[in-house]
Amino acid sequence: MKRHFFALAASAALTGLTALPSMAQNFIISSSLPQAHLWTGGHMEDFMKILGESSQGAITFTPFIAGELTGVGRELDALQGGSVQIAAPLLAPYHEGAFPLSDVTQLPTYGTDSPMVTRAFQKLLDSDEVVKDGKTFYQYEIEPKGIRAWAIGATSAxxxxxxxxxxxxxxxxxxxxxxxxxxxxxxxxxxxxxxxxxxxxxxxxxxxxxxxxxxxxxxxxxxxxxxxxxxxxxxxxxxxxxHWQSYLAISNDAWSQLDEAGQKAFDAAAREAAANNAKVWDGRLETVQKDSVExxxxxxxxxxxxxxxxxxxxxxxxxxxxxxxxxxxxxxxxxxxxxxxxxxxxxxxxxxxxxxxxxxxxxx
Structure with a gap:
């Protein structure tokens, strides 16, 4: 099945067995959001740092933020057209009709927080359960777009x-x-x-x-x-x-430029950055509530x-x-x-x- 190296990458990262990428790669990474947003100054920055360190500098980035290269809701076009190689984030809810099922995390729930929903959405992406015509959620929602995608840190409720x-x-x-x-x-x-x-x-x-x-x-x-x-x-x-969720996405063309070790390192960094970002969202929630009251x-x-x-x-x-x-x-x-x-x-x-x-x- 054509999928990420999900379990393998996570396991390798934890056990320290991931090999280093064999050749240097630089990727154009773009966020349509400003630096102050937790998905730019938080998730994107953290992802670049983690992957840069885990690859010992073999994977580097040329970042653009605040719509310098692509605007909100235009990330998929930019990935498919090649003007960007990584969208951090790809704001799925703003791509009308393109990601119809990705809004599922916005359905009302009780007792949920950012880390919980972040884990749940990644599990949805990882799931082997068929949703239609022999296809999983990932195969139905993501694969036809010519990209690879991971959950980012879900917003707080x-x-x-x-x-x-x-x-x-x-x-x-x-x-x-x-x-x-x-x-x-x-x-x-x-x-x-x-x-x-x-x-x-x-x-x-x-x-x-x-x-x-x-x-x-x-x-x-x-x-x-x-x-x-x-x-x-x-x-x-x-x-x-x-909870609002979106994707960290890389074009298939850019993904193919990575060797197996680079792909595993990318996968592990994406998951770690999402988990870190989820904690930041909930940490800010507590701070804002306290400041609002006081x-x-x-x-x-x-x-x-x-x-x-x-x-x-x-x-x-x-x-x-x-x-x-x-x-x-x-x-x-x-x-x-x-x-x-x-x-x-x-x-x-x-x-x-x-x-x-x-x-x-x-x-x-």
Whole structure:
């Protein structure tokens, strides 16, 4: 089967048996995000350092950031066209229609964190379980694009936050304009009967300041990147409106330039950098929450402290989001139910929980 050297590379890295690449290689690596973002200043920088050191300098990089070579949602074109060799990250959710199943990590869950979802997504990529026509998730979603891909560090949980009126009862959602950052977030907000307003996170500060939106779905750890801490006053915690995941990707042409030792070193570095990045995301989450409370009077309310009616309303909205997403993609011919079922099983094995009703719907 045409796959990464997944288990072999990880095992070799741990036992110190990985041979050094036999020839020097320099790769053009690009991020469409600024240095301040944890996927550029964190994951990409760490990946380059790890691989540079593990190859003893045989593998080097020419990095470009902040859209210098390719913009958000154009990473796949750049890889396929050869203008970049490695995308760190390839922002799958912004490639409309190209990675239909990769949004699965944005489905609502309970008790999940960044390391857990990072491990789960990589396990999904590694899985030998067939999702359609004899193909695994990786073979269906990744291989046809002419690239190799790994999980990066998942964001911390996306949360429901408001700058004005807090969300305390189901009726509070009615018609409330709330920012959605992805298609699944829009599905979730539709289920709550609020009014989704789709916009990039870079526009949220102005929208909140002007009252164009009353709140948003966003990872708390992302607030500093957009200076949102002074504006957001109330956040519901312990329920994830999904986690944003993307890929570290290399073109097949660039991959073929590496010998077997170089490919194994690349694989091991990708996995190590993702695990490291996940810890950074959750570390920032704790810092931002503490600063929000102490400096700006922010309030964080666990979903379990809300009324029983509100807890059920949020759980039902989350469960319906799973169903709507699956049925929409199944209608387009994609194996969404098989993918969601596999991901759900992995998340549960990692200690996460599903909204009530999802397991029954998936037949788990």
């Amino acid at each position: 996306y949360s429901l936050s408001t700058a004005g009126k807090p969300l305390r009862e189901p009726a509070d959602f009615q018609g409330m304009p709330l920012r959605a950052g992805s298609a699944i977030h829009t599905l979730f907000l539709n289920e709550t009967k609020s009014t989704p307003v789709t916009m990039p996170a870079s526009n949220v500060y102005e929208a909140l300041s002007r009252g164009t939106v009353n709140g948003l779905v966003l990872a708390v750890s992302d607030w500093p990147a957009y200076s949102l801490e002074p504006l957001i006053k109330d956040t519901i915690t312990d329920v994830a409106i999904g 400096k700006h009077g922010g309030k964080f309310t666990p979903v379990g402290e809300l009324s029983a009616e509100m807890q059920k309303f949020i759980a039902d909205s989350g469960a319906n989001t799973w169903k709507v997403w699956i049925e929409k993609l199944e209608g387009q011919g994609h194996p969404a139910k098989a993918t969601a079922t596999l991901y759900a099983k992995i998340i549960q094995s990692e200690g996460g929980r599903l909204p009530e009703g999802v397991a029954e719907y998936l037949g788990l």
